[in-house]
Each structure stands twice: as structure tokens, then as C-alpha cells.
Amino acid sequence: MKQGNSKFESFTGKFAGRLTNIVLLGFFSTLLCLPVVTAGASFTAVNSATKAYLYQQDNTPLKTFFVVFKQKFRLSTLVWLINLAIIALLWWDFSYYRAGEGTWDIMAQAGIFVLMMFAALQIVHVFVVISEDMAEKVLEIDEDEEAWCRMACAPWQPLNLMDLQIHP
Numbered sequence: 001m002k003q004g005n006s007k008f009e010s011f012t013g014k015f016a017g018r019l020t021n022i023v024l025l026g027f028f029s030t031l032l033c034l035p036v037v038t039a040g041a042s043f044t045a046v047n048s049a050t051k052a053y054l055y056q057q058d059n060t061p062l063k064t065f066f067v068v069f070k071q072k073f074r075l076s077t078l079v080w081l082i083n084l085a086i087i088a089l090l091w092w093d094f095s096y097y098r099a100g101e102g103t104w105d106i107m108a109q110a111g112i113f114v115l116m117m118f119a120a121l122q123i124v125h126v127f128v129v130i131s132e133d134m135a136e137k138v139l140e141i142d143e144d145e146e147a148w149c150r151m152a153c154a155p156w157q158p159l160n161l162m163d164l165q166i167h168p
Helices: 011-033 036-054 061-071 073-098 103-131 134-139 145-153
Strands: 159-161 164-166
Touching: 011 036, 011 061, 036 061, 036 073, 036 103, 061 073, 073 103
Parallel strands: none
Antiparallel strands: 159 164
16 A cells, blocks of 8 residues: 555545644634624635635645735725615615505615616625626726727727727
């Protein structure tokens, strides 16, 4: 029987190591979500660390978690607080219409509930985008005036988006 170089070379050892790292990521993510203000940064960090770990790009997910938490703290927290304010406003509207008994009140409740579901889905997606460093690309302001003029002055010309020719 061949002896391995490490005690973690067996299937059980690898599985236990991965499970431990995932549990620790969940623990630290939950711990850093307790102050509600830092929940956005925690969501971004756990998403980025888990993805890097599961795709075997990184062997130290906890280190990655804290590095991403620190790097993306400002943007993630700002996005989280804006989304939290939107959800609070929608909840306040929902509670206001819940007190009513008319048909319009019930329809308003249903509409606000649908908006709350869309907001929740958006929250799930936005932290994935931030963790993939796409947010900086989306938020960059293009200084190329010629490109803006081409889009505004000649909208019928094809737009090259990711090497695809898109004709309006």
C-alpha cells in the first residue's frame, strides 16, 4: 500500500478538509452579517471565496474571504444599504396597504409583494456581479467622446458588443 505525502491525500481527508473550509466560510459570513451594515461585504466575500475554492483556483478560502471583504467593503456596503432602504420602503408600503380592506388595497399589496420579490432577486445577483469584478467595469465612465457621439448621432449603425454585431 502506497503511503501519501500528506494526511489529506485520501478521499475522506480531502472531503473533510473541504467541508471544514465551507463550514468555516459560512460561520465567518454569518458572524460578519450580524452587524446588518456589513452584510453586503460579507455576501460578496463569501461568494468570491467559495467560487475560487470550489473551482480549485485557491486553497485558502478564509484568507481569500477576508481579502475580498476588505477590498470590496465600500462598494458592497453602499449597494447593500441602498437595497436595504428600498426593501424597507416597500415593506412600509406593504404594511400600509395591509391595513386596508378594499379591492385596490389587495391589488396594491400584490404589486408591492412582486416588487419585493424582484428586489430580493436583484440583491442575490448584485453581489455575484460585485464579487466577479464586473462592477468596476460596469461603473467605469467611458471618456471616449467619439463612441458616445456615434451611439447618439447614428443609432442605426451596428453596435459591437462582445464581438457580436448587433443591429437596431
